[in-house]
Each structure stands twice: as C-alpha cells, then as structure tokens.
Amino acid sequence: MIVALSLLGCGKPAVDDSATTAGPTYYADVRPILDRTCARCHNAEGIATSFDDPAVVQGLAATMKAYTQSGYMPPPAPAADCRDYQSSDRFTLSDADKQTLSDWSDAGAPLGDVAASDRDTTLEDLDHYDVELWASQPYTPSFTPGNVNDYRCFLLDLDNPAPEWITALQAEVDNTRIVHHVVLFLPDGVEDLYANGVEPHDGFSCSGLGQGNWSTLGAWAPGANPTVLPEGIGIPLPAQAQVILQMHYYNSFDGADHETDQSGYGLQLTDSVDREASNLAAGPTSFTIPAGDPAYTTKKNYRWDQDSEVLAVWPHMHLLGSGFEESITHADGSEECLMRMDAWDFHNQVTANFLAPAELAPGDHLHVQCTYDNSADNPNQVNDPPQDVRFGEGTTDEMCFGFTLVAGT
Secondary structure, three states: OOOOHHHOOOOOOOOOOOOOOOOOOHHHHHHHHHHHHOOOOOOOOOOOOOOOOHHHHHHOHHHHHHHHHHOOOOOOOOOOOOOOEOOHHHOOOOHHHHHHHHHHHHOOOOOOOHHHOOOOOOOOOOOOOOEEEEOOOOEOOOOOOOOOEEEEEEEEEOOOOOOEEEEEEEEEOOOOOOEEEEEEEEEOOOHHHHOOOOOHHHOEEOOOOOOOOEEEEEEEOOOOOOEEOOOOEEEEEOOOOEEEEEEEEEOOOOOHHHOOEOOEEEEEEEOOOOEEEEEEEEOOOOOEEOOOOOOEEEEEEEEOOOOEEEEEEEEEOOOOEEEEEEEEEOOOOOEEEEEEEOOOOOOOOOOEEEEEEEEEOOOOEEEEEEEEOOOOOOOOOOOOOOOOEEEOOOOOOEOOEEEEEEEEO
C-alpha cells in the first residue's frame, strides 16, 4: 500500500508493550500483513514512505485504517477472479487483514513481542541473475522547456558465444524518483544506431516507442514485478546479442533535472528450451480522449492465426487511466478474461504471470480495452481545465498497451 507523504507525521517513539495487550500487535499480526502486501513499495528504496521503522508504522496506524477501510489502499491490482496469477495475494488485502489493521489502530497500535514474527519481503525478487546489464554510465536527464520527458537509450552487449533464451527478467531501477519506465529491446541490427556518429553504448536520445526493428524483451513501470516464464519456455537471444536499455525519465518535481540514474536489467538464461515466447505490444495507437470525458474507452482487436498460449500480461497506461481489460473471444463465441483492472494506479503497474496459461487458437480474437477519466474531478488530472489528450510517448499523453507474453504450442 502507498501512504501519501503529506499524511506522514513524525510518528511516536516505539514502545515495547508486549505485556500489556491481548489484541493484535505490530510484530505478531500487523507486520506480516505489511511485509506481504505493502513492502514492495514501502521500503527504504521504494517509491513510498518506508515501513522499515516500527515507530513510523505506529504513527500511521489511524491513516492505514482509514485508507484500507475505504478501499483507497492497497492500490488497484489485476482481479484474480478474472485469471489468477503468481503472488496475487500480495496485491490485495482480505477482509480479515483490514479488520486486523483496524483493531490494531483502535487499540493504540501496540508493538508486542519483537520475536513474534518472521519477515518475508523478498518473494517478488528473482533469487539470482545469470547476466546483469547496466547503463554504461550515470545519466542526468535533460528536460527542455515545455517537455517533461526524456528518453535515453543504451546499447548493451551480452557477449554470449551461442544462442540463449531468457527464462526470467527483472528491472533494477536505480532512481525511482525520476524513472517513469524501463524497456529492454532486442534490435534487428544496430548499424543505423551509429549513423549520426553517436557511440550508442554511451547513450543516445531515442523514441519512446522504439524503432520498427526493435522487439520488446521486457518492461517495467512503478509497482511491476519480475517476469518469470514457465519451465521449458524462453525468449530467444541470438549469439553475441546486443540489446537496448530504454530509460524514460519524467520531470515530476523541482530538481529532477539534477538527479542521476544508472539502472539496468537482470536476466536468468538457459541454453535450450522446448518452446519460444515473444512479447506482443497489444493495443490501439491512435485515439483522442475528449476534454471532460469521465469514461472514455478505446480498444483494439486482433484475429489470431496460430496455436499459442498467453503466459502473462502487463498493462500500461498513464495518469488518466481508470480501467483496463484484455480478453479472448474464441472461435466458438465463448469469452475468456485474461486481465481486468476495475481501477488504475500509475504507481502500481503489476505484471500478471498467470498460474495457468490461456489458450489461443486460429480464429480466436484478442481484445485490449482501456478506459480513461479526463474530467476535472480526476485527482491525477494534469490539465486545468481539462484538454483533449492523445496517444503519445509523454507521461501527460496517454497509452493503452497490454504487453502480452505469448508462446507457441
């Protein structure tokens, strides 16, 4: 869960009150809930107030009660009843969890016995990398007048002597304060990158949508978790692969143009697989959201022509997004839900790695649909008064993508 910084007080001194309470305590009851559901954002390197200090959590007890009871927190997540995905329990609170937080707040937020719980905050991280790819040098974004976005790309060498396949990948984000998103591309040839006398390994300005001969290997935005492929499936890399790390920086606060970042990606690799997978950037790329419209919807349909399995979906919109849905209409007319988010939070863009793949067959149709709130009532509204917003690369533009990981059968 993400608690607004403006609501964070100084907290109160942590007090060992293990002998004075019979109700929920922080160590025995509350910390396990926070570790499971909140710590992916609320940590020392995260995008929200760190929950590492018990005194800070005590000071926020009443706020957490109010936010969780109202449904404001945790942030919106993919609906597990559409299609369940790995660690879906880490993105939602049960009614019992909410009641525990409420009862704990009402009791004065007692700490209890420090030995009463074990910590578990690492399940969303990969346990190792076979290869780590990093931007070649720290970069300070450059924002020109009227442009709050800076796209910077780095050409990186894997130096792999033989073809390999990616079985899992995870972004390593250095400075979450300025990084809007990270994409890892595989280009079909890199000769054109040198055309203007630029050394692409040192970084170069690039389009937010990449180039026509770049295929997507992986993507990250705030809140995203690693992509882990099922056993025996991998994303192919050629021998001596060269990949492009694309960084999108956003000028969201005073001083962002003085921050530095040196992010990267970690990969797990294998030298053989049974089946290959690839990413489809599915979604419309030409739409305009009318000023003031509280529920504008855009969609795109794809007719499928081969036997495949959908392994994962990562939805991506910007600040005006309010809902996302991706589904399949099978050739027999039956409908199957892949991903549904009844609300949207830009800071919580979850990759849903499905527990069971969805089947796509020739004659099926894949649908991607996004809904936006471009009204003055949207707290994320960036224009006063609201203006027409079009598809585009910038954070104040909009996108509608379901990055869909598909494997052949």
